[in-house]
Structures are given as C-alpha cells and as structure tokens.
Amino acid sequence: xxxxxxxxxxxxxxxxxxxxxxxxxxxxxxxxxxxxxxxxxxxxxxxxxxxxxxxxxxxxxxxxxxxxxxxxxxxxxxxxxxxxxxxxxxxxxx
Amino acid sequence: xxxxxxxxxxxxxxxxxxxxxxxxxxxxxxxxxxxxxxxxxxxxxxxxxxxxxxxxxxxxxxxxxxxxxxxxxxxxxxxxxxxxxxxxxxxxxxxxxxxxxxxxxxxxxxxxxxxxxxxxxxxxxxxxxxxxxxxxxxxxxxxxxxxxxxxxxxxxxxxxxxxxxxxxxxxxxxxxxxxxxxxxxxxxxxxxxxxxxxxxx
Numbered sequence: 001x002x003x004x005x006x007x008x009x010x011x012x013x014x015x016x017x018x019x020x021x022x023x024x025x026x027x028x029x030x031x032x033x034x035x036x037x038x039x040x041x042x043x044x045x046x047x048x049x050x051x052x053x054x055x056x057x058x059x060x061x062x063x064x065x066x067x068x069x070x071x072x073x074x075x076x077x078x079x080x081x082x083x084x085x086x087x088x089x090x091x092x093x094x
Numbered sequence: 095x096x097x098x099x100x101x102x103x104x105x106x107x108x109x110x111x112x113x114x115x116x117x118x119x120x121x122x123x124x125x126x127x128x129x130x131x132x133x134x135x136x137x138x139x140x141x142x143x144x145x146x147x148x149x150x151x152x153x154x155x156x157x158x159x160x161x162x163x164x165x166x167x168x169x170x171x172x173x174x175x176x177x178x179x180x181x182x183x184x185x186x187x188x189x190x191x192x193x194x195x196x197x198x199x200x201x202x203x204x205x206x207x208x209x210x211x212x213x214x215x216x217x218x219x220x221x222x223x224x225x226x227x228x229x230x231x232x233x234x235x236x237x238x239x240x241x242x243x244x245x246x247x248x249x250x251x252x253x254x255x256x257x258x259x260x261x262x263x264x265x266x267x268x269x270x271x272x273x274x275x276x277x278x279x280x281x282x283x284x285x286x287x288x289x290x291x292x293x294x295x
Contacts, residue, residue: 019186019199021112050189076197078190 006090009036009063013084014056015045018077024054027075034071036062053080106209112198113179113206120264122214126167127257128276130221132283133159135250138225139284142243143291149232149239156229160222167215175210179203225250254280 018027028042041057054077058068072079110116137156141147183203187194194200223230228245232238238245258273265272 017190019190019194021114021202022108022198026108048189050186074196074198076186076190076194076199078192 007087008061008090009065009085010061010088011057011059011084011086012063012065012068012082014058014072014082015080016054016056016072016077017051017080018054018075019051022075024052027054027077030075031056031058031068031071034058034068035064036060037068055083109202109205110209112202114182115175115179115206115210118175119210119213122167122171122210123217124257124261126163126214126217127221127253130160130163130218131225131250131253131257132280133163133218134222134225135246135280136283136287138229138243138246139287140291149229149236149242152229153226153233156222156226160219160226163222164215164219167218168211170211171214172207172211175207176204179207221253224253251277251280 022030024042024044028040031037031042032040037058037060039059041059043055043057044052045055046053056072069079107116110119134156137159138152141152141155180203183194183200186199225246227249228238228242232242254276255273258276259269261267261276262269262272
C-alpha cells in the first residue's frame with residue numbers, strides 16, 4: 001500500500017476571485033510556472049466592476065498545491081473553493 | 095548583461111501595466127520633456143539678452159533649474175501617485191473582501207508610483223540638460239561658444255518635433271501636422287520671451 005506522500009495530484013479545479021489586473025493571460029502564465037504543472041486553463045465565469053470570477057483548472061504530474069495556492073494569492077486572487085481534485089497513485093503501486 | 099537589462103525592462107513595464115500607471119507615465123514623460131525643453135531654452139534665450147553673460151553662467155542657471163525640476167518632478171509625482179495607488183488598492187480590497195498587502199497588485203502600486211516619479215523627474219532633467227549641451231561643451235571648447243545659442247535652438251526644436259511625432263504615433267494622428275504643432279508652440283514660447291525681454295529692456 002503506497003503512503004500518502006506517494007499519491008500525486010494530477011488535476012485541481014478552483015473557483016477564484018481576482019481583480020482585473022493582472023490580466024488573465026499574465027495570471028495564467030504565472031500560475032503555469034508552479035512546480036509540477038503542465039497545463040493551466042483559466043476561464044472567466046463572471047465579470048464585475050472591480051473583479052472577475054475565474055474557473056481555474058490546473059493539470060500536471062505532481063502539482064505542488066502549497067505553491068499553487070501561494071502563487072494564486074500572490075497574484076492578488078482569493079480562493080473561493082476547490083471544486084475538483086484528481087489524485088493519482090504512481091504506476092508501480094497500481 | 096543584455097538579458098539582465100531586458101528582464102529589468104520587462105519587470106518595469108509589468109509594474110506600470112499592473113498599477114495602471116503606464117498611461118500616466120507616458121503622459122508625464124511627454125509633459126516633462128516639453129517643460130524641460132522650454133524651461134532650459136527660456137533660460138538660454140533670456141540669458142543671451144544680457145550682454146557679457148558667459149556660458150558658465152548659462153550652464154549654472156540651466157543646471158540649477160534642471161535639478162530643481164528633477165527634485166520637484168520625482169517627489170511631487172511620487173507622493174501623488176503613491177496616494178492614488180493606495181486609494182486604488184483600498185477599492186480593490188473592498189471589492190475582493192481580502193487584504194492584498196502581500197500581492198503583486200500592492201507591489202505594482204508602490205513600484206509603479208516610484209517608476210512614474212523617476213520618469214517624470216528624469217525626463218525634464220534630461221530634456222533641459224540636452225538643450226544646454228552646446229553650452230556645456232563650450233565650457234571645454236570655448237571656440238564653439240559663438241554657435242551655442244543656435245545649436246541649443248536647433249536641439250530644442252528637434253526635441254519638440256520628436257515629441258510631436260511620439261504624440262502623433264500614440265494618438266494615431268498625422269505625424270507631420272502634430273510635429274509642426276509642437277514646433278509652433280515652441281516658437282510661440284520663444285516669441286513671448288523675446289517680447290518680454292524687449293518690453294522690459
């Protein structure tokens with residue numbers, strides 16, 4: 001049985017609220033620099049006067065969740081909820 | 095080295111963009127170059143009306159004015175833009191219902207104000223010293239003192255013309271028309287200085 005450390009995060013879907021700056025392209029690029037990320041999908045869900053709600057889907061082979069949340073906050077966004085998580089066990093344990 | 099400069103420029107442009115001060119900085123740049131050019135040229139033209147004014151006196155008066163513009167531009171803009179950034183951050187924080195002091199938005203606000211202030215101060219200082227350049231050179235090569243006024247005049251008009259070109263490109267207007275407009279403003283300023291000198295003796 002693999003221990004918890006062996007389980008890797010492969011996909012996380014977050015509901016976030018961010019100001020209009022930094023723009024979505026810069027925001028997604030900065031998030032894509034987080035360790036273990038291979039793909040970032042940022043979709044605007046709602047636009048307000050000062051803010052925008054974004055559905056952020058990140059995929060990778062071993063997502064560093066702590067770094068991901070830290071980067072999101074550093075980019076000025078607030079995390080509303082983590083809506084989906086895909087965790088994988090390494091092949092040797094399957 | 096080149097990569098370092100490029101990275102620094104990317105960082106500066108990002109701070110300006112995120113803080114919304116990119117347009118403000120461009121406006122400050124144009125205004126300050128205009129101010130610096132006309133102020134220095136005003137000193138040059140005015141000083142030439144007094145018989146026996148040496149290039150050293152003109153350079154001293156001009157550099158004094160340039161330094162004063164540098165200090166006033168940097169400090170005044172920094173205080174104004176920092177206050178604007180803080181106000182903007184508070185508005186965003188209220189909308190986000192979160193403290194954003196540690197975010198890139200707050201960081202961009204502080205650095206953006208600093209960069210805009212430096213652009214404002216340095217633009218007027220550089221413009222003024224560029225117009226004074228023929229007089230500065232004439233301190234080392236006195237033989238060119240005779241043509242320093244004409245050289246300063248040419249530099250000032252060339253700078254105004256370039257400024258017009260930049261403005262036309264930004265506003266997508268006719269480059270030649272805008273550049274000539276700027277030239278005319280410069281000539282108007284010079285005419286007023288000459289008239290003032292004429293009436294005050």
